[in-house]
Amino acid sequence: MGLGDMTQTRKRAWLGAVIWTLAGIGFGVTFFMGGGPGTLPEDSQRHLAGAGALAFGFVGTWLSLWITRHRKGTPPISDERDTMILARANQATLVMVLVGIFVFSIGLWTAYEAKGWVPVGWMWFLAYGSVILSSVASAVTTLILDARTGGDG
């Protein structure tokens, strides 16, 4: 099955999963290479690279929305099933991000409790990571729900 035979929702989910996974890998490499959270505040190159990874994700998302837009005079490429899938995916994503932030925060607390302070670089990781996590989780959940409710028919 080619990309052309998919619903708009499925195409966007596939593209989103690929784009944000790549952005996540880029961000992870930027963050952990060259010292991790401890040296991040003084490293403007890594700040820029991390922002570049996020920009790649947002520009890629915008391009994927434009590429997969509905053309006038063509059959519907999304309907009520897609609306239902996206609504459920959003609900699941919200829970995953909340759980992710909770677990990460508790993890930081556990790891740095004895020191009494947390490297501020981890806040940068939390901010950028939550955007990437929500985007990947949303795309993957959409693909799972699409497959569970009939897939490509």
Add this chain to the structure above:
Amino acid sequence: MGEGKIRSHIRRLRFAAGEMTQEELAERAGCTRQTIGALEKGGYLPSLALAFRIARVFGVGIEEVFEYEP
């Protein structure tokens, strides 16, 4: 009370209607081909509005397209 099950007769009705394709039914009912496939597989339950539109395409009542099994 259990939820019961909705059985779809879309595939049979399509073939009875001159082997209408999923694409054609989807276009006339105002949904995607994938949703018609999902309905035939029983993976998705349609809204009442879509169920009525599908029944209207075949010129039958909604209960001839979807059957409730308690």
